[in-house]
Amino acid sequence: MSSGNPTVFRTLNERVALTLLLEHGGLTRAELEQHTGLSKASAAEVLRRLENSGLARKAGLKPGNAGPAAQMWQLDGSAALVAGVDLTTTSIEVSVADLTGRVLGVHTTDATGDVRRLLGETLDAAGFGLDELDQVVVGVPGVVEADGRRVRQAVQLSGWSGLDDLPENVRLENDVNLVAIRELQEHEDSSFVLFWVGGGVGAGVVLDGGLWRGVTGRGGEVGSVIVPDPVTNGRRYGQDGGPLGALLGAEPLAALAEAHGL
Missing domain, CATH: 1.10.10.10 (Winged helix-like DNA-binding domain superfamily/Winged helix DNA-binding domain)
Known part of the structure; x- marks a missing residue:
């Protein structure tokens, strides 16, 4: 042996x-x-x-x-500097930390455009240069290739460009998957589904302690799943219901609460 x-x-x-x-x-x-x-x-x-x-x-x-x-x-x-980036439809937020997780700088830029340029500007405002960082992870609301180098689909990021032309020390990841990974640190070797309602609707799926992406990388992309519409009873999307992402937005939830007398 x-x-x-x-x-x-x-x-x-x-x-x-x-x-x-x-x-x-x-x-x-x-x-x-x-x-x-x-x-x-x-x-x-x-x-x-x-x-x-x-x-x-x-x-x-x-x-x-x-x-x-x-x-x-x-x-x-001091052995390494890392950054977490939250990319949304209207802004980019950067948090820089050392190897222990101690946050050293945070800055938000309310703008869209070229990702690399605005990432650099936001890091500068936080007191760091992009070339100083050992690893940068960008959370995006969309489908990301398994190698973390390219966004396959991100309807909410139409105002951004340059996502496929980022430096080698930058990796992309679905934003809800990142939340699930953080939750996994508190529940090792477990299986769960983290459901997220924000600008859109998504899920992070963890099976036996590992993030599950699915065969096509769309694991957790539940926003387009057709579900019954209890508010309009089919008047808005038809008798088959509507997309979960549209039915669970802020306005539909308020309408649902009103329909139930809340």
């Missing part, structure tokens, strides 16, 4: 250690051993590699109940 690839094991151990340091804010070597099952020597080696790569650093001492204080380790926030 194969003993496995040492490089793969090292990478997996480092990834787990980084995740634990992020979750707990800081750990001693002994605590890392407890969380991972690594030996004393292996845990020490993982921390050494993370420190040498600039991803983790020593962070003071943790007093022990018995015996000497233990060295604490935490993520080095």
Whole structure:
């Protein structure tokens, strides 16, 4: 039986250690051993590699109940800068954070046009340049290719251009999928559907702890699904009902509430 690839094991151990340091804010070597099952020597080696790569650093001492204080380790926030971008029909909002998730700058530009230009201007206003960032994720209300490089369909973004011509450090993702990914952090290995009502209607589908996109990448695109229309009883869209996205907007919901005496 194969003993496995040492490089793969090292990478997996480092990834787990980084995740634990992020979750707990800081750990001693002994605590890392407890969380991972690594030996004393292996845990020490993982921390050494993370420190040498600039991803983790020593962070003071943790007093022990018995015996000497233990060295604490935490993520080095300066190791990477990332940005989350919310692209809507009328604006672009940018939040810049370090590796620990600490928000360093936020800015919103109420305009549409060329995405790359306005992204750069909004980042400048937040105090950062696009080339300073290691990774940028742009949330869009539409269908995105699996590689995150191209928007396949986004009716609500007709006022934007240049979505297919973004730098290598920029990735696109469906906005509701991003919300589902965040929710998944609180419910690991679970299955759920996150239903979102905003400028449009969408869903983020998670199965067995993983985001489900569907064969065509349209998993969660429920806005065009035809459903019964209880308000107009077919007078607006016909006897078969209407698209869910239109029936669950702000105005239709207000009309539905009024129809029920609310």
